[in-house]
Amino acid sequence: xxxxxxxxxxxxxxxxxxxxxxxxxxxxxxxxxxxxxxxxxxxxxxxxxxxxxxxxxxxxxxxxxxxxxxxxxxxxxxxxxxxxxxxxxxxxxxxxxxxxxxxxxxxxxxxxxxxxxxxxxxxxxxxxxxxxxxxxxxxxxxxxxxxxxxxxxxxxxxxxxxxxxxxxxxxxxxxxxxxxxxxxxxxxxxxxxxxxxxxxxxxxxxxxxxxxxxxxxxxxxxxxxxxxxxxxxxxxxxxxxxxxxxxxxxxxxxxxxxxxxxxxxxxxxxxxxxxxxxxxxxxxxxxxxxxxxxxxxxxxxxxxxxxx
Numbered sequence: 001x002x003x004x005x006x007x008x009x010x011x012x013x014x015x016x017x018x019x020x021x022x023x024x025x026x027x028x029x030x031x032x033x034x035x036x037x038x039x040x041x042x043x044x045x046x047x048x049x050x051x052x053x054x055x056x057x058x059x060x061x062x063x064x065x066x067x068x069x070x071x072x073x074x075x076x077x078x079x080x081x082x083x084x085x086x087x088x089x090x091x092x093x094x095x096x097x098x099x100x101x102x103x104x105x106x107x108x109x110x111x112x113x114x115x116x117x118x119x120x121x122x123x124x125x126x127x128x129x130x131x132x133x134x135x136x137x138x139x140x141x142x143x144x145x146x147x148x149x150x151x152x153x154x155x156x157x158x159x160x161x162x163x164x165x166x167x168x169x170x171x172x173x174x175x176x177x178x179x180x181x182x183x184x185x186x187x188x189x190x191x192x193x194x195x196x197x198x199x200x201x202x203x204x205x206x207x208x209x210x211x212x213x214x215x216x217x218x219x220x221x222x223x224x225x226x227x228x229x230x231x232x233x234x235x236x237x238x239x240x241x242x243x244x245x246x247x248x249x250x251x252x253x254x255x256x257x258x259x260x261x262x263x264x265x266x267x268x269x270x271x272x273x274x275x276x277x278x279x280x281x282x283x284x285x286x287x288x289x290x291x292x293x294x295x296x297x298x299x300x301x302x303x304x305x306x307x308x
Contacts (some may be wrong), residue, residue, distance in 0.1 A: 008240040011233040011250040015149025023094035023228040024264070030090035033215050038206045039222065039294020040082045041199035047189040050179075060182040069162050069174060070186045075205050077167030078191025083198065084160040092153025094140060098257035099285045100157045102250050104134040105292045108163035115169055138284040171285040227232035254285055 002010075030036050062070070089097050106128055113119075139154040174183050211219070 016252035038088040038202035042205040046223035074190025079194035088156025098254040127294030134287025
């Protein structure tokens, strides 16, 4: 029988494979079939309804003093994250988006330094510098004209990663007081409220009758896969492995995205993704990986716990 710890690792691989495939699948829907903001509306509302069904099996009250923090988590971790993720992906290459998102641990360390007062070491500073160089260079490559990358889209994806990094730091105290289901449910509720004014109009004007069967399959995948199922698998895995182990699997995402983009490019004549995978982009990915490795392996001085 497979142990629960092994199952947790399999779950983490599955989560990041789901995310990796989502870059190409969601890109296939935008902007010709569904406008990016409309897809954000469908993604948040659809997954929110699915999470709401879990409320039937898991009921837990929250303290009123935690509502502002939950609202901020919804703003950053759901509304801002999803809005810039989908709008950025609609403008840039799936490969660029998948690589830029791996810089999230770099952002998280910097934010933790200022909000949680976690100390910097020379190794961490070196890691931040190398990782930031890789991410900045890749964002700038959006101006190169090769493939489907774009500077604006890359900046949007970077904002997405930055918002989610803030969310990871801010949500940490809540995870020690409530179950993951409760935190995610309230986060998606507030995320829906913040997202609604910006995304409802594009959603209303979407021509759903023009969607093909393959489009509906892709839409179902985007709503259920990386938004609902991935959260559940992640929650299961975090019961048996450390968060640092979980975050290390983020490098599966660009690998999956590159494989799928390469497959599409070589199987289709005049594919729009020709030029998306270049030696320079692979170098950027390597720089980010080295940067995050230096950050994650750096020894951290023990400090007294601080409330944030």
